[in-house]
Amino acid sequence: MTGSEKADGYSRDVFVGLDPQEKEEVFRLLVTELPFSTEWLFFLDKEKALVIVKEKEEKLRGNSYSHVYMIQEELLKYSGGMSYQDRMIEDYPSYVDYLRPLVVDSIGRTPANMAAVNFFKQVILTETNDDAVARAARKLLGVLKFPRDTEANDKYYKRLVSELRSESTILKLQALSQIAKYEKNLPVDG
Incomplete structure (x- = not known):
């Protein structure tokens, strides 16, 4: 996807019906779009995504400008580990001002x-x-x-x-x- 299609975001139907080779290529491309593609990585391959996304979350923590809260929210959803909610809360003070409302929203979607x-x-x-x-x-x-x-x-x-x-x-x-x-x-x- 490019241009306005990509700007509008992905939908499930984009990923349905892909053959294994296409899935692999799409997965590889989505990894380059982390953290914004986290949900779709899990949709394509939960086990593989869990390993990659956990690693990315560790690397991004503490970066004031990163959207690591998006990764943490999905990790909580797919791993069931409430420690990711704790991490979201712990990381909140380190975020730049304009991201803080988004982090509040994200925490609001957790249990x-x-x-x-x-x-x-x-x-x-x-x-x-x-x-x-x-x-x-x-x-x-x-x-x-x-x-x-x-x-x-x-x-x-x-x-x-x-x-x-x-x-x-x-x-x-x-x-x-x-x-x-x-x-x-x-x-x-x-």
Whole structure:
């Protein structure tokens, strides 16, 4: 793929029906596009991808400009190793400002547990990137399954998001206190 086809991204149908030689060539090309091609490597050959992607993740960790969180998210999905969520959280402070909101989103797609909740709280309380704080506020409420099923709940949700995004640490702490009761919605083993 080239040009606008490549810019639009891949879809599963591009990889279906490839003969073994084509699969091998496509896999080789996708390796050169890491970390952006991680999902597709796993789609083509999970076992082979796992080895290559783990190695790439080790090399990219600590690089402020790399999108290693994309690799870590897929590794968590395919290996089941929660240590990759831990690594995503550990690596967060090293990312450049413009990547931080993307890392927050990525962590929001990992299993809901107290590590994720505590991460979102930390971002809300200490992060200076407004976009990352806004995303962390929404992800936190989502992970805690904060109800939005009625107009009143939706209004309350919006007020909490606003308070969690405010400049006032006191408002943020009050909002966090109000939603603490929803932590019971997390899985016991999480």
